[in-house]
Amino acid sequence: MKPIVLLLVAVASVASLVAFTTTASRQPNGEAAPIFGIKIFPRYRDWRLVSVAHEEGTLNDLRAILGNDIAIKAYREGKLPFPDGAIIARLAWSYVPSEENDKVFGRRQSFVPGPQPEWYLQFMVKDSKKYAATGGWGFAQFDKDGKPADETKLRTCFPCHEPIQARDFVFTQYAP
Amino acid sequence: MKPIVLLLVAVASVASLVAFTTTASRQPNGEAAPIFGIKIFPRYRDWRLVSVAHEEGTLNDLRAILGNDIAIKAYREGKLPFPDGAIIARLAWSYVPSEENDKVFGRRQSFVPGPQPEWYLQFMVKDSKKYAATGGWGFAQFDKDGKPADETKLRTCFPCHEPIQARDFVFTQYAP
Numbered sequence: 099m100k101p102i103v104l105l106l107v108a109v110a111s112v113a114s115l116v117a118f119t120t121t122a123s124r125q126p127n128g129e130a131a132p133i134f135g136i137k138i139f140p141r142y143r144d145w146r147l148v149s150v151a152h153e154e155g156t157l158n159d160l161r162a163i164l165g166n167d168i169a170i171k172a173y174r175e176g177k178l179p180f181p182d183g184a185i186i187a188r189l190a191w192s193y194v195p196s197e198e199n200d201k202v203f204g205r206r207q208s209f210v211p212g213p214q215p216e217w218y219l220q221f222m223v224k225d226s227k228k229y230a231a232t233g234g235w236g237f238a239q240f241d242k243d244g245k246p247a248d249e250t251k252l253r254t255c256f257p258c259h260e261p262i263q264a265r266d267f268v269f270t271q272y273a274p
Numbered sequence: 275m276k277p278i279v280l281l282l283v284a285v286a287s288v289a290s291l292v293a294f295t296t297t298a299s300r301q302p303n304g305e306a307a308p309i310f311g312i313k314i315f316p317r318y319r320d321w322r323l324v325s326v327a328h329e330e331g332t333l334n335d336l337r338a339i340l341g342n343d344i345a346i347k348a349y350r351e352g353k354l355p356f357p358d359g360a361i362i363a364r365l366a367w368s369y370v371p372s373e374e375n376d377k378v379f380g381r382r383q384s385f386v387p388g389p390q391p392e393w394y395l396q397f398m399v400k401d402s403k404k405y406a407a408t409g410g411w412g413f414a415q416f417d418k419d420g421k422p423a424d425e426t427k428l429r430t431c432f433p434c435h436e437p438i439q440a441r442d443f444v445f446t447q448y449a450p
Contacts, residue, residue, distance in 0.1 A: 147319075150326045150336050150367075155383040160326050162338065162449070191326075191449055199445055202434050207331040211449040258378050269375055273338070273367055273387040 131246035133253070134236035136223055138244060139166075142187045146170045149273040152193065152209075159190040160211050163270045169224075179234065179266040184224040186268065190215055214242040222268065232256040233267040307422035309429070310412035312399055314420060315342075318363045322346045325449040328369065328385075335366040336387050339446045345400075355410065355442040356400045362444065364396040390418040398444065408432040409443040 130137045145164035153159050165173060169184040191211030199208030219240040226234040237255035239247035259267040306313045321340035329335050341349060345360040367387030375384035395416040402410035413431035415423040435443040 144322055147323050147338055147340065149387055150338050151372075151387075152328050152336060152369075152385040153379075153383055154385075155379070155381060157383070160328060162323055162326050164323065189449075193328075196327075196445075198438070202437060202445075203329075203331070205331060207329055207333070209328040209330075210447075211325055211327075214450065261378060262374070269372075269378075271386075273365075274390065 128240075128244045129246050131238035131240070131252060132249040134223070134229065134232075134238055136221055136236050136238035138219065138240055139185060139187070139221065142166075142185075142219075142221075143189075145185075145187060147273070148173060148186065149270050151270070153190075157190070157215075158193050159215055160193050160209065161188055161190040163188050173272040179226075180224045180268065182225050182227075182234075186222045186270065188220040188270075190218055216241055217247070218242040233259065233263070235259070235267055304416075304420045305422050307414035307416070307428060308425040310399070310405065310408075310414055312397055312412050312414035314395065314416055315361060315363070315397065318342075318361075318395075318397075319365075321361075321363060323449070324349060324362065325446050327446070329366075333366070333391070334369045335391055336369050336385065337364055337366040339364050349448040355402075356444065358401050358403075358410075360400040362398045362446065364446075366391055366394055392417055393423070394418040409435065409439070411435070411443055 128138055142164065145166050148163040148165045148170070151161045151163070153161065164187045166183075166185040168181055169186050171177075172180045172184055192213050192215050193209055194212035195206060196208040196210045199210070200206050217239055219242075221236075221238040223229070223236040223238070224234055225236060229236040233256065235256070237252055239251065239255075241247070256267075259269070262269050265271075304314055318340065321342050324339040324341045324346070327337045327339070329337065340363045342359075342361040344357060345362050347353075348356045348360055368389050368391050369385055370388030371382060372384040372386045375386070376382050393415055395418075397412075397414045399405070399412040399414070400410055401412060405412040409432065411432070413428055415427065415431075417423070432443075435445070438445050441447075
């Protein structure tokens with residue numbers, strides 16, 4: 099092979115390796131989050147939609163909140179507290195303008211998901227016995243490479259959710 | 275019953291009737307959209323997430339884009355053009371600040387879905403033969419009561435999607 103072809107092959111190989119590592123690292127057999135012992139759930143990206151949101155400020159993201167079957171059923175039936183086994187996932191993407199969309203709309207107005215931010219993924223897992231000390235919920239947070247947040251960070255989750263005790267400590271409401 | 279109780283019962287009955295009517299009207303046995311003959315698909319709210327977005331301007335909404343199994347598979351495999359049978363749904367909600375969330379964050383930054391806007395629901399349906407004149411896609415739009423948009427409105431869909439022919443006329447990309 100000519101040097102340029104060799105170089106292209108090398109670049110392509112590194113690119114696929116990086117792509118594979120990134121994908122693989124967000125698999126469920128990764129590291130568990132501290133305190134609550136939660137790992138990334140398999141196929142969470144297939145869960146159904148609870149709602150969407152936009153956070154300004156330092157977060158500056160667009161987010162989707164998904165639920166497993168138990169969570170979605172409870173949401174739709176307005177059932178509180180959530181039953182054991184309910185899991186809610188929060189996915190976030192950086193908030194970027196879409197020039198492509200804006201061109202069609204004829205003005206700057208469209209914002210879409212960009213790259214994943216540092217803290218891409220969060221879970222709330224309902225287990226009223228195991229997580230009795232934190233309202234029956236276990237909390238987990240993973241970065242875009244699938245690495246869990248440390249104990250100090252996870253200890254901040256429940257205090258923030260405490261004000262919303264009336265809705266079983268869950269902020270997100272179901273978008274009809 | 276005392277008059278005040280009677281009044282409350284009457285108000286509650288009207289409220290449930292309105293709630294029932296609103297839910298029932300978005301069922302799949304409603305009116306078909308003109309030109310393309312598309313009705314609201316059963317269980318579209320159970321479809322998996324493609325992406326999310328925020329539109330400013332007169333739309334001023336938060337939106338979720340969902341796909342049926344054929345569409346999600348094509349998106350994940352990066353397969354273009356989309357195969358026949360792929361359906362993409364766009365759901366929108368008005369863009370409202372969440373005081374509840376802002377209180378926890380300590381600043382105004384959180385925006386969540388409010389009531390459904392007038393044009394709550396859109397579909398793109400791939401059928402390369404049936405919809406050959408419009409890039410293989412049929413378009414439908416329904417208001418929050420499940421009533422389809424008229425012919426004049428639907429004729430504006432494809433011209434807007436034409437610039438994005440390179441991605442088979444679909445603007446929304448899959449959020450990883």
